[in-house]
C-alpha cells in the first residue's frame with residue numbers, strides 16, 4: 487500500500503471534500519478495464535473513468551504518441567501560429583463526424599466546448615445580419631459543463647444557484663424523464679416524443695418570438711443527470727422545429743460521442759444531424775484534456791465571407807486549443823477506433839448489456855432501469871430525508887467488492903470502457919445486485935457510509 491498523501495491542500499471538484507477526506511479513495515494505476523487503488527484493490531471500471539476512457543486504460547499507442555510529441559514539439563502558440571498536427575487532427579475528426587460537420591474548433595474540455603458552441607451560435611447570427619437572434623434555449627436537467635454559458639443553458643439548478651444570476655436571455659424546455667419513467671423500458675421510450683418536442687415550438691412562439699432564438703442545445707441522451715433517454719421521434723421533431731424557425735441545433739455529445747451508443751455519435755444513432763456538435767472526453771480516451779466543436783461548413787463559411795478581410799473572424803480561443811500533445815493523443819485514439827471498430831463492438835455488446843442491466847429489476851431499492859448502447863441508469867428509491875444515500879452506499883459497497891460505479895443523486899450510472907468483456911459486464915451488474923441486497927438486509931445501518939470498505943487502514947480521522 488502506498489502512503490496516503492497530505493490531503494489538506496487539494497480542493498476536489500464536485501465532491502463532498504470533508505467526507506472524501508475522511509475516507510479517501512485514491513487510484514494509483516490503471517490498465518485495460520481495471521484500476522488499482524493505493525491500497526492495492528483491483529477495481530473493474532464500470533464508468534470508463536468519467537465516461538471518457540472508451541478504449542480502455544493505459545493504451546500504449548497513446549502513451550507512445552504523447553511521449554514522442556512532448557519530445558518533438560511540446561507547445562506551439564495557438565493564436566496567429568499553429569502546427570501541422572492541429573490540421574491533421576481536425577481533418578481526422580471531421581472525417582469521423584456526421585457528414586457536413588467538417589469544420590473543427592478545438593478546446594480543452596467539454597465545458598469549453600459548450601461555451602464555444604454557444605458563442606459560435608450567437609456570433610453566427612450577428613455575422614449573418616440577425617443580431618436580434620440572441621436567446622439560447624437549453625433543457626431541464628441538461629448538463630453542459632460548468633462554465634457560465636454551460637450552467638446557464640444547463641438545467642441542473644444545483645449547479646447554478648450557488649453562483650447568482652448567470653446569463654440573461656436563456657430559457658429551458660422540459661426534460662424527457664417523465665416519459666416512460668419507472669416503466670423499466672428497454673432502450674428508447676416509444677411514445678410521446680413528438681408531443682414533447684412540440685412543447686419547444688409552443689414555448690418559443692408563446693413566450694418568445696422564434697426569430698429571437700439563436701440556438702437550442704441538448705444532449706441527445708442526457709447522461710450526467712441520470713441517463714434520460716429521448717423518446718422515439720423526439721430529436722427529429724426538434725430538428726424540424728429548428729429548421730422551420732431558423733434556429734441552430736446544437737448536440738452536446740461529450741458523453742455520447744465516440745461509440746458510447748454503438749455508433750460514432752448519437753447523431754448517427756438517431757439519424758438526426760445538428761448544426762453543431764460538441765465533444766471531449768473519449769476524443770483522447772481521457773488521457774489528455776481536449777474538447778472540440780464541429781460545425782457545419784456553411785457556418786464556418788458565413789464567418790469567412792462576412793468578416794472584414796484580414797480581421798479575426800471569431801474573437802475566441804484558448805491557449806491550449808489544439809495543443810500538440812492533445813492532438814497527438816486524439817490522433818492515436820482515432821487510430822484505435824479505426825482499427826478496433828469500438829463503435830461496432832459497443833453495438834454488439836449492447837443487447838447483452840441491456841439484458842444484464844434489466845436483470846436487477848425487482849431487487850431492493852430499484853425503481854427504474856434505463857439503458858442505451860453501453861449506458862445504463864439504475865434509479866433507486868429515494869429514502870425520505872436522505873436523498874442519494876442509497877446510491878452512495880451502493881457505490882461504496884461495490885467499491886468494496888471491486889467494481890467502480892458512478893452515482894448521481896439517487897441514480898447509479900454505468901458506462902464501462904467499450905473494451906469491456908461480457909463476463910465483466912455480468913460482474914458489474916451482479917455486484918450491484920449483491921450490494922443492493924446486502925444494503926437492504928443491513929437496514930438503516932447499511933446506509934452509514936463509515937461502515938463500508940473492509941480495509942480501513944487508510945481512513946483518516
Ligand code: PLP
Pocket residue numbers: 595596597598600629630631632705709710738739740741766767
Ligand atoms: N457536456 C456534457 C454532456 C457532459 O457530460 C460533460 C461532462 O460530463 C460536459 C459537457 C463537461 O465536460 P468537462 O467536464 O470536460 O468540462
